[in-house]
Amino acid sequence: MSERRETSESFGALFEQAGGGRQERRRFHVGDKLEVTIVVVAQNAVFADLGGKQEGFFERIDLSDPDGKLLVAVGNKVSATVAAIDRGTGQVRLSPLFIRNAEGDALTTSIGLGAKGQTPVVVEGARVKGSVTGVERYGVFVQIAGTQGRSGRGLIPTQETGTPRGSDLKKHFTVGQEVEAKIVNIDQEGKIRLSITAVARDDERNSFEKFKDAGNAEAAESGADKPKAEGKKAQQGGAKKPEPRGFGTLGDLLSKKKK
8 A cells, every 4th residue: 555655646746747736636526427547557556647637546456357467558548436535645546437448459358347346347349248138229238247237238239230231130139138249439428339240350350360370380381391392302413323325235346346
């Protein structure tokens, strides 16, 4: 805890040096919903810019997957709520709701543990499983596995279901059916857009990459064997036996001598 506080104080000092002390600090309240940007990743905590040269922090474990892998990096956007405020220092502790990937980041395949006793954190770009909760003309509603309530419910738009155009979705999906989809977007209001076709595209892309890598490896191996084969061929060519000279038979020589 002391390490986190020292890191927080030094981080706060950077804000002060940047002119944060000349601005009126915003007053936060427990339960406030915020959109924050990750700015520092420390050993036990992850710090975020709250705007107005103010900072808050997440417990590192709240932004990690079940294997302990951190799901954010500097630049990621996180939707969060204010979980607690230290009365003495005014330090703001945050609780994550959604994680958005920074532009250009590789998409994760996990969802976060979230704060203790709360719903797991939904991560944009994650490949998730869930059960159908409703089927409408414009799409399919899915409750993401491990989540409860609206914060973990997403919509698969008709064009992302992988069904033929103009087909009746109720003939392809039923309430309670398990599906696998990718979280392609989480908007500012926390609405989750899912896609089944994105999963198929990812699988196809991965298969192509594996095929291409295998082809490159085979070509490299073939190229390495070619000089050896040519060297062996040249060696065999150099070991040719000399052709016999045309001296003729002993009979021929004797006949010539008589003449």
